[in-house]
Amino acid sequence: MTAIVSHPVLHVLGLRKEFTIRARGHAGILTAVDGVDLSIAPGETVALVGESGSGKSTVARCLTRLIEPTAGSVQLDGRTLGGLGWKDMSRAYKDLQMVFQDPNSSLNPRMRIRDIIEEPMRLHLQLSAAARRERAEELIREVGLDPMHLDRYPRELSGGQRQRIGIARALAIDPKVIILDEPTSSLDVSVRGQILELLQRIQRERNVAYLFITHDLQVVRKIADRVLVMYLGLVVEEGTTEAVFSAPTHPYTRALLSAAPVAEYGAVKERFVLSGEIPSPVDLPRGCRLAGRCPLVQPQCRERQPPLLLVPQPVAAQPPATPGVLQQHVAACPPAIAAIEDNPALTAIPPTNRL
Amino acid sequence: MSTLQPARRRRRSTPLSVWLGAGIVAVMAVVSATTRLWAPYDPDTAGVGPPYAAPSRDYLFGTDRVGSDVFSRTLSAATTDFGITLSAVVIAFVIGTALGALAGFYGGILDTILMRLMEIVQAFPALLLAMLMVAAVGSGIVNVIVVVSILGIPNYVRLVRAEILSKKNWQFAEAAKVIGNRPSRVLFRHLLPNSMRPLIAFSSINASWVAIIVASLGFIGLGIEPGSAEWGSMISRGQDSILSGEWWISGFPGIALLLLSASFYLIGDGLSEDSPGSSVLSARLLRRARRGAATAMATAAAARPESTPAPDRILEVIGFSGGFAGPEGVRPVLHDVSFGLRRGVMTAIVGETGSGKTLSALSIVGLAPEGFIRTGGQLVFDGVDLLADEPASYGRVRGTRISLVFQDARGSLNPVFTVGNQLIDACRANRKVSRNEARAIAIAMLERVQIPEPERRMRQYPHEFSGGMAQRVMLALALISEPELLVLDEPTTGLDVTIQADVMKLIVDLVRTEGLTACLITHDLGVVAETCQDVVVMRDGRVRETGSCQQIFTNPQDPYTAALLAASRLVEAA
Ligand SMILES: Nc1ncnc2c1ncn2[C@@H]1O[C@H](COP(=O)(O)OP(=O)(O)OP(=O)(O)O)[C@@H](O)[C@H]1O
Ligand code: SF4
Ligand SMILES: [Mg+2]
Numbered sequence: 001m002t003a004i005v006s007h008p009v010l011h012v013l014g015l016r017k018e019f020t021i022r023a024r025g026h027a028g029i030l031t032a033v034d035g036v037d038l039s040i041a042p043g044e045t046v047a048l049v050g051e052s053g054s055g056k057s058t059v060a061r062c063l064t065r066l067i068e069p070t071a072g073s074v075q076l077d078g079r080t081l082g083g084l085g086w087k088d089m090s091r092a093y094k095d096l097q098m099v100f101q102d103p104n105s106s107l108n109p110r111m112r113i114r115d116i117i118e119e120p121m122r123l124h125l126q127l128s129a130a131a132r133r134e135r136a137e138e139l140i141r142e143v144g145l146d147p148m149h150l151d152r153y154p155r156e157l158s159g160g161q162r163q164r165i166g167i168a169r170a171l172a173i174d175p176k177v178i179i180l181d182e183p184t185s186s187l188d189v190s191v192r193g194q195i196l197e198l199l200q201r202i203q204r205e206r207n208v209a210y211l212f213i214t215h216d217l218q219v220v221r222k223i224a225d226r227v228l229v230m231y232l233g234l235v236v237e238e239g240t241t242e243a244v245f246s247a248p249t250h251p252y253t254r255a256l257l258s259a260a261p262v263a264e265y266g267a268v269k270e271r272f273v274l275s276g277e278i279p280s281p282v283d284l285p286r287g288c289r290l291a292g293r294c295p296l297v298q299p300q301c302r303e304r305q306p307p308l309l310l311v312p313q314p315v316a317a318q319p320p321a322t323p324g325v326l327q328q329h330v331a332a333c334p335p336a337i338a339a340i341e342d343n344p345a346l347t348a349i350p351p352t353n354r355l
Numbered sequence: 356m357s358t359l360q361p362a363r364r365r366r367r368s369t370p371l372s373v374w375l376g377a378g379i380v381a382v383m384a385v386v387s388a389t390t391r392l393w394a395p396y397d398p399d400t401a402g403v404g405p406p407y408a409a410p411s412r413d414y415l416f417g418t419d420r421v422g423s424d425v426f427s428r429t430l431s432a433a434t435t436d437f438g439i440t441l442s443a444v445v446i447a448f449v450i451g452t453a454l455g456a457l458a459g460f461y462g463g464i465l466d467t468i469l470m471r472l473m474e475i476v477q478a479f480p481a482l483l484l485a486m487l488m489v490a491a492v493g494s495g496i497v498n499v500i501v502v503v504s505i506l507g508i509p510n511y512v513r514l515v516r517a518e519i520l521s522k523k524n525w526q527f528a529e530a531a532k533v534i535g536n537r538p539s540r541v542l543f544r545h546l547l548p549n550s551m552r553p554l555i556a557f558s559s560i561n562a563s564w565v566a567i568i569v570a571s572l573g574f575i576g577l578g579i580e581p582g583s584a585e586w587g588s589m590i591s592r593g594q595d596s597i598l599s600g601e602w603w604i605s606g607f608p609g610i611a612l613l614l615l616s617a618s619f620y621l622i623g624d625g626l627s628e629d630s631p632g633s634s635v636l637s638a639r640l641l642r643r644a645r646r647g648a649a650t651a652m653a654t655a656a657a658a659r660p661e662s663t664p665a666p667d668r669i670l671e672v673i674g675f676s677g678g679f680a681g682p683e684g685v686r687p688v689l690h691d692v693s694f695g696l697r698r699g700v701m702t703a704i705v706g707e708t709g710s711g712k713t714l715s716a717l718s719i720v721g722l723a724p725e726g727f728i729r730t731g732g733q734l735v736f737d738g739v740d741l742l743a744d745e746p747a748s749y750g751r752v753r754g755t756r757i758s759l760v761f762q763d764a765r766g767s768l769n770p771v772f773t774v775g776n777q778l779i780d781a782c783r784a785n786r787k788v789s790r791n792e793a794r795a796i797a798i799a800m801l802e803r804v805q806i807p808e809p810e811r812r813m814r815q816y817p818h819e820f821s822g823g824m825a826q827r828v829m830l831a832l833a834l835i836s837e838p839e840l841l842v843l844d845e846p847t848t849g850l851d852v853t854i855q856a857d858v859m860k861l862i863v864d865l866v867r868t869e870g871l872t873a874c875l876i877t878h879d880l881g882v883v884a885e886t887c888q889d890v891v892v893m894r895d896g897r898v899r900e901t902g903s904c905q906q907i908f909t910n911p912q913d914p915y916t917a918a919l920l921a922a923s924r925l926v927e928a929a
Contacts, residue, residue, distance in 0.1 A: 119531075215852055
């Protein structure tokens with residue numbers, strides 16, 4: 001496990017995003033992200049998983065200010081990013097970069113690869129043209145391509161090669177955090193592994209932190225130190241990858257894990273299947289958002305939002321307490337936790353403990 | 356740059372009409388810039404010849420009432436008309452593009468005000484407005500240019516605004532922002548250059564229209580100073596003489612005007628057809644490729660031995676090949692694809708993006724995309740070669756004996772009809788039942804695909820369904836005609852993971868209980884391992900391996916299959 005230092009490079013508290021939507025006449029409020037806390041240590045990989053519509057991309061877009069969050073605070077390397085104009089924000093981008101999902105559309109089709117990679121340098125670094133050129137060549141080698149690709153246009157590269165360019169562009173100004181929004185989901189399985197390995201190598205060499213957004217649990221398992229599971233705008237479970245995968249606690253996490261089929265003949269898994277529909281994010285139930293689909297549902301689940309509670313651990317598996325960063329395994333499902341250990345003395349983690 | 360060459364060449368060819376139009380416009384541009392060199396007489400001097408002289412060697416286009424040379428005047432007018440048209444188009448283009456870009460990019464109050472203004476301008480017929488405005492500000496070249504540009508601006512604003520709006524959230528625009536570009540740079544460096552093509556096409560069409568408006572203003576005497584050489588006013592002044600037989604005075608300027616306007620139109624029309632993103636080649640190229648394919652197919656058919664399909668197979672794909680038209684004939688995409696579907700069995704077609712899975716599946720149901728050209732092969736369904744008398748043969752089986760479920764359910768349901776109506780129509784198209792009976796069948800079908808409250812759901816529109824529910828509706832739609840073969844193209848790919856498991860389970864249950872034959876196209880080997888009995892592995896448009904699920908997973912023969920398995924396990928084991 002990666003060592004976690006006490007000062008997070010990215011620290012998010014109470015992030016919230018509401019969209020006003022107009023459907024057939026009347027307006028409604030869609031709460032896409034409903035108070036998300038999250039912190040990432042330098043060099044750490046935190047995965048944000050959840051299905052489409054759970055709000056993971058909205059989190060990414062709020063953090064990069066592609067959209068304005070409704071509420072919440074974001075600290076990047078100790079600096080608060082609240083209410084920045086584009087000038088300050090542009091400076092913040094020096095430390096916060098993003099790799100997009102679709103390599104086919106995230107590169108400007110009218111720009112040469114060289115210009116695409118050099119553009120962030122032009123904006124943030126005072127480098128001579130020759131130095132930029134040299135750096136572009138270093139970068140393209142670093143992502144495993146040949147410098148001859150620099151003079152091509154995006155359409156002349158394959159999907160996997162384009163995603164490498166997207167990564168090189170994000171690396172060009174040596175950011176401290178890179179947000180990756182489903183960076184491998186539009187790539188072939190065989191290419192996917194290569195890109196993940198590239199990302200891991202880069203992280204080792206540069207100590208850059210990743211916020212890795214994905215719905216692919218296999219990818220999470222391969223790359224993440226910590227996992228946050230989102231459902232309908234809320235984090236429902238959080239913990240080290242090991243803890244979440246070995247002891248998934250929230251019923252939604254369990255369903256998510258057991259939904260992934262195994263490419264093995266005759267390996268029919270026992271499934272934890274949720275039936276029923278995902279409630280509309282415009283009209284959310286009062287209590288637990290999974291209550292309508294949950295096999296463990298209790299009457300009190302429908303009354304109020306279950307808080308994130310510590311998942312009881314066998315004493316030996318308890319992670320060493322590292323001051324500053326939350327490493328505990330928590331889940332927002334009292335019945336499941338009660339079932340793990342028939343221990344009614346469950347305590348909610350006070351928000352102050354969460355960094 | 357040498358590496359660029361192949362890509363440039365791969366781009367579709369520009370239609371001939373564009374070149375024709377551009378040629379004429381270029382000639383006119385040169386002529387109008389150098390009138391003095393060509394005009395035999397001073398265009399503004401009266402009495403260079405006798406009045407009303409018919410076209411002759413001395414006076415090519417004849418002379419008018421005051422004995423001016425019509426040829427010289429027509430040439431000189433070209434400078435005026437061409438100049439006004441060009442200036443007006445350039446002004447409208449620049450101002451309209453800038454305003455439209457700002458409105459589309461920043462939105463908000465600026466957008467609202469601008470769009471209202473544009474609506475007001477466009478509410479009046481253009482010519483009428485032009486007349487009123489020129490009458491108000493007075494005639495003269497500058498005034499005409501200003502008025503005509505103002506009339507053109509709204510079109511540019513709308514066009515650019517729409518382009519920018521549609522591209523604003525493209526990832527490259529967002530990426531440009533995230534690397535720290537200031538908003539205006541995102542707009543002008545990244546978004547606008549990618550929106551230019553339709554604009555260029557439109558400005559040609561706009562030029563064609565401007566030339567006519569300018570001449571019309573001249574015709575009714577509102578254009579530039581009366582008496583100066585301008586096609587519109589020349590036509591106007593000559594119109595009385597037409598009756599007395601002196602057609603040339605109006606005729607030649609008229610032809611010139613038409614030529615200019617039509618040439619611009621040709622350019623614009625050709626360019627807009629040749630829009631970006633579509634890889635559809637010109638019809639000529641397509642025809643040529645088709646012809647080539649037909650000959651190749653005849654030869655291949657003669658060489659191929661008669662094959663007898665195995666009786667337990669409901670569908671047999673034999674040596675199916677095809678591709679898309681390219682500059683050098685057919686660019687092959689499917690190569691000699693052969694596989695069979697056993698009755699009552701679920702067969703998977705697996706492969707990565709671009710391996711030709713979808714194309715093979717769509718060909719089975721006769722829905723290969725526009726531009727796909729078959730170069731050989733047979734599709735034998737229940738003993739009948741479906742390709743023998745296409746498309747009639749498909750009409751008999753598609754939708755009745757073969758059904759298809761697409762990946763994007765909501766996109767393939769018709770958004771303007773209720774789900775109930777679509778189900779009832781599909782039912783009645785294939786079975787002889789009354790509307791009420793069809794309704795009952797539809798409700799039962801929705802129940803079968805586990806949609807709660809089917810009666811209420813019947814009255815709803817596709818957009819009111821979640822992704823998983825829409826895919827169930829799609830499934831109901833496919834099953835309502837009681838098909839024997841169900842083709843499923845990545846039926847759960849667009850869905851949420853926990854919903855995917857649910858829908859996949861439903862599909863498997865339905866296929867088993869109904870005894871259907873199913874063909875599942877997927878890239879997910881996990882799904883295949885759990886649901887299918889037979890597997891076809893494809894890559895680069897070729898079948899790499901076919902076999903039973905057990906054999907493929909435990910003892911793959913083809914190195915590619917092994918690699919695919921290893922890749923999916925690597926990720927799993929990690
Ligand atoms: N309309 C078209 N014009 C030109 N080429 C096309 C067209 N449609 C498909 N192709 C090409 O045909 C090949 C096979 O496409 P197809 O969509 O069948 O692959 P696939 O394996 O189903 O991919 P995916 O997993 O992305 O659905 C690809 O190389 C693709 O580029
Ligand atoms: S809180 Fe209740 S409804 Fe929510 S997941 Fe837990 S058991 Fe299910
Ligand atoms: Mg496909």
